[in-house]
Amino acid sequence: MTREFNGNYKNHNNNEKPVYLTFAASKMSNAVKPNTIVEFTDFRGKKHKVAVRNNTEMKKAMAFFAVLKREATNINNIIASFPMSYGRIEKKFIAECKRDLKALGLSGKAVELVLA
Numbered sequence: 001m002t003r004e005f006n007g008n009y010k011n012h013n014n015n016e017k018p019v020y021l022t023f024a025a026s027k028m029s030n031a032v033k034p035n036t037i038v039e040f041t042d043f044r045g046k047k048h049k050v051a052v053r054n055n056t057e058m059k060k061a062m063a064f065f066a067v068l069k070r071e072a073t074n075i076n077n078i079i080a081s082f083p084m085s086y087g088r089i090e091k092k093f094i095a096e097c098k099r100d101l102k103a104l105g106l107s108g109k110a111v112e113l114v115l116a
Contacts, residue, residue, distance in 0.1 A: 040065040043072035074104055075114060089115065 035051040039060040042048065047070075050061040069104045078100045089097050094115065101111045 026039060038062060038065065042068060043076055071104075075101065075106075078104065079114070 033053060035053055036058060038050045038052055038058060040048045048065070050064075052058045052061055078097065079089065082089045082097050084090070096114065098111050101114060102108070106114065
């Protein structure tokens, strides 16, 4: 048990003992744990953040981001294999690039977003 002076102790005579408030010491350290944030930047530069509270949640988030990282690496390798002009794939190679990206498992809309 810890002891703390009561605010009224100054009103007592100097001969009297001060009045203590007693409370459990374990109640003092009930601090809230801060959230840890796992962050991932995808191949388009967008940041994804996930707040986690414990190690199991962190491992799940990191495993999920590892899958995204592998996909981003595959997409970047496919795009890098085609000749570029002013930051875009040349027109004569767009159809072939779309086929390769769809073979990776991307939908038509996702392919358009990647090539935009």
